[in-house]
Amino acid sequence: MDLIDTHCHLTERPLCESLAAVLDRAARAGVTRIVVPAYDPPSWPLVQALAAANPGTIYPALGLHPWVADQRLDLGDLANRLRDCRAVAIGEVGLDTRIESPDLLVQIPALEQQLELARDLGLPVILHCRGAFAELADVLERFSPRLQGVLHAFSRSPELARRFLRLGLHLGIGGSVTRPRARNTRATANTLPLERLLLETDAPSIGLEGIPPEAVEPRHVRDVAETVAHLRGVEPDRIADATTRNAAQLFGL
């Protein structure tokens, strides 16, 4: 089984403390490639260095996350770094109303600037969204159909999923799908067109059933693939093949 973790923060603890072992366990589970998004200017060089040290395994994405959208965004610096490290995406970027600040008046312009850059550079985007799906869809409408990307850690209903599928996005399904009570995530994972499905862990942020977030590693993408396969009533290999092809195509891996 050949799998890609399309969203993992390997620069974060505890993953960064035992990276070689984490990557070894991932490879033994069939997870051979990992997209690592940075989220603010200090994390950009860390992700760049990690990718440079692990060519063919770790693929970088750089962006300014909505949580820190009030930080100064130097688009020229971002563009240079994206080129220098041959980043596979701009991200993670997006909108989030479940935080105290910055508010959407600050988040939306930062997102729009980065979407414009993605369009100019021909890069896909990795999108984070909590609580602002309508606002995100409105912003994306203005960039459709020329913008490609993934709405990561999607855990909402098939109805909401359809709005983003119509905009041409992929949806990233992660560890929450392994929880029996995650009805929406499971319904979406079950009904989403296979060619729009990506798998991810978002480690170390999201747990799996019986596994706390801080214990999650890229190798757990295999559990996500097996759960999705079970829900869809197909062999895990079929999910692995399709999602790996999708990720390789979207990110140009």
Ligand SMILES: [Zn+2]
């Ligand atoms: Zn993330």
